[in-house]
Amino acid sequence: MDHDGDIKCIEQVLGGKVEAFSRLVDKYKDRTFNLAFRICSNREEAEEVAQDAFLKAFKSLKGFEMKSNFATWFYRIVYNTSISYIRNRKKGMISIEDLPSENADFRRINLSEEESEKDYRNALINFALQKINEVERGLISLYYYEEMSTEEISECTGISKSNIKVKLFRARQKMLEIIQNAEKKKLKYHEQY
């Protein structure tokens, strides 16, 4: 479904055909869930946040300007909902996921012999993402998974383009350092055993 398809769905929903909203949910659910998951680092929380974002979008649909891009408008809701969720969670408690060990050994994560290289990589990405803050996680996800430009990210997050570039650069440096260290450890492990 393209931009016109989104607009058609929105018009149908506003016209009283609420079922049309399920087509929008179907189209954006995976990307929404992935963005929420990358920011929250927890599947249950990500599902809650993603559902909440869809609910907010549904309630605010009347205020949506048809000339605008639905995806950008919607990702702004998802991003803000995820960030708010994380900040509220932080007020109450510190998640153990917020405190990853400096010397984490990814051989432990990838203990099972059946686990594939893909699983290892996913664990490594999740770990590296936890080492950066929630805003940086959001920016990284929008940049890499959604392949958004800094201008589009700026529209979604309300952060200036120049600030996004700085934050992205720092986040990438941190993540690369973690990934490269982990890869070196993995290489040593294979050499030893």
Place this chain on the structure above:
Amino acid sequence: MNSTDKYDNDILKQYLNAESAEKAPEDFTCNVMTKIQPELEPLKVNGKLHTVKILPAIAAIFILTLIIIAVNIPGNDRESLSLINMLQNVDFSDLNTSFKALLNLDLPGLLTYLCVGILFLGIFDVALNGLFHRERR
């Protein structure tokens, strides 16, 4: 994406791509639509209540008409006065005469209209009550 925004030889791209993206649970759409349903209920009730509000307005107009008629039309007794006439004849300098004029008011006639009005009001109230509870159900 602008070419200037891209990082050359981006290693992270090998890790952060569509393959590593997380997928939403299978029942996700269903769950979202279930969450949306309660949001629709107040809208429906509000819409119906809007139409229901017309009935009290009609009842109020009807009662008001009855009161105006009761005030303007005098009773059968020739000497009796309508309330409007009585009010026009009030002489505040002579309160004793004004009190006598008040006694000339045909109260039984006025009360008949009021009783009919109260009866209609009661019928409307019962009808509205039934209608409201049916909408809620």
